[in-house]
Amino acid sequence: MAKAKCHSILAGLCWSVAAVWFAACNTAVRNPCLEPTVPKLNVGCYQYRAGAVTDTLLPNAVFVSLDIDSARYWYYGADKINKFALVLSPRRDTARWLLQADSGFSQMDTITFIYERKLKFYSNACGYGYDFLLSRVLSSRNNLDSVTIFTKEVSTKAGIENVKIFF
Amino acid sequence: MSKYSFSLLLFLLSFSCIAQDQDSLAVPAKASAPAAAHPKQLRxxxxxxxxxxxxxxxxxxSYEGGLDYYLKNETYFTAEFGSGNSVIDYPDLKYKSNNIFVRAGIDKSLFERRYPQDWGMGFIGFRYAVGMINRNEAAYTTNDGLGGITSGITPAHRFTAHWFELTGGMRVELFKNTFAGWNVRFKFLLNQKAMGELKPAYIAGYGAGEKGTAFDYNFYLAFALRWSAKH
Structure with a gap:
């Protein structure tokens, strides 16, 4: 009988240790955010040549955001690239970007994106962010030919081209 | 990690001790209780x-409690209840939530009792659970990638969550009428969409509101009332 009581006490002690162990392992901390929360406006550059649309690698491209306190270079001297990822501001309904295809000599163009904003909850780990819906794109035509919207929804999904720029 | 492993070994060791304990206490069933008496227990x-x-x-x-009542054939009706709250206070997200919940279900002992007073058990069971959840207004800030910060408040939300649980565990009678035991639970949320966009980080009785399935455990201390009903 004494042996049985000893076993009961030992079982109780082990049970208590296990309770502390599980409790210590279950204190919540914020999980790391493992997904992008800033949607990118993906831009592709093309040429319309001999009845066909072909990719155009810009030789020394410059993209500058004009809608912050001072002009901010987003791409500077990007060599032989035709895909660019820009951002839109959730504080405004428009975003203006300056584009220079070749920083050495080509003329500058201004592209204005007009859009709607939509608040989006990602997760408790990542918090809130915004998705956008493009409604119009305006541009000057100093060096480029035209700008068209290809996919209106600007989100964190990968592999989507939103705007095509033709030179 | 090694100290955790050692603790786990101690935990597992306790089961072998319990088995020995019950072996040593094994008494022929005929010697203890009259055949007509039906044991009753509320724990x-x-x-x-x-x-x-x-x-x-x-x-x-959170706090959780429950009671179980012995029906027959080593089957128990179980009701559990509790409440809890959470405070999310991150730099970019702040809100509070609280909830109460009720669970009801059946536990079935996997082992036949070795003598009438043997109320220890290893069991499996299921639960159906309902939780009433209240999430307060949430304050958020976002970074737009250009260094700009936006902030706002999303409205409060009340909703009812339903979930189903598969559970298993043990109860060991350490002293007369006093039990210790544990449950592990696999939970399946049945109406996750009802939570809205901002799902609470923690729902007492369930776990992370963002996940459709959850794993949980309990360590119980229990006290039993017993009597016999004669037929």
Whole structure:
């Protein structure tokens, strides 16, 4: 009988240790955010040549955001690239970007994106962010030919081209 | 990690001790209770692990208790209840939530009792659970990638969550009428969409509101009332 009581006490002690162990392992901390929360406006550059649309690698491209306190270079001297990822501001309904295809000599163009904003909850780990819906794109035509919207929804999904720029 | 492993070994060791204990107490069934008497038991349980977790976590707290009643054929009706709250206070997201919940279900002992007073058990069971959840207004800030910060408030939300649980565990009678035991639970949320966009980080009785399935455990201390009904 004494042996049985000893076993009961030992079982109780082990049970208590296990309770502390599980409790210590279950204190919540914020999980790391493992997904992008800033949607990118993906831009592709093309040429319309001999009845066909072909990719155009810009030789020394410059993209500058004009809608912050001072002009901010987003791409500077990007060599032989035709895909660019820009951002839109959730504080405004428009975003203006300056584009220079070749920083050495080509003329500058201004592209204005007009859009709607939509608040989006990602997760408790990542918090809130915004998705956008493009409604119009305006541009000057100093060096480029035209700008068209290809996919209106600007989100964190990968592999989507939103705007095509033709030179 | 090694200290945790050692603790786990101690935990597992306790089961072998319990088995020996029951072997040593084994008494022929005919010697103890009259055949006509039907044992009855109502057992009250309280999850003591929650108290430890409440001490260790600044974000959440909860309390759980329950009772089970012996029906027949080593089957128990079980009802559990509890409440809890969580405080999310991240730099970019702040809100509070609280909830109460009720669970009801059946536990079935996997082992036949070795003598009439043998109320220890290893069991499996299921639960259906309902939780009433209240999330307060949430304040958020976002970074637009250009260094700009936006902030706002999303409205409060009340909703009812339903979930189903598969559970298993053990109860060991440490002293007369006093039990210790544990449950592991696999939970399946049945109406996750009802939570809206901002799902609470913690729902007492369930776990992370963002996940459709959850794993949980309980460590119970329990006290039993017993009597015999003669037919």
């Amino acid at each position: 009250f349980s309280f999850d003591v692990a929650r108290i430890l977790m409440n001490r260790l976590s600044e974000q959440k707290s």
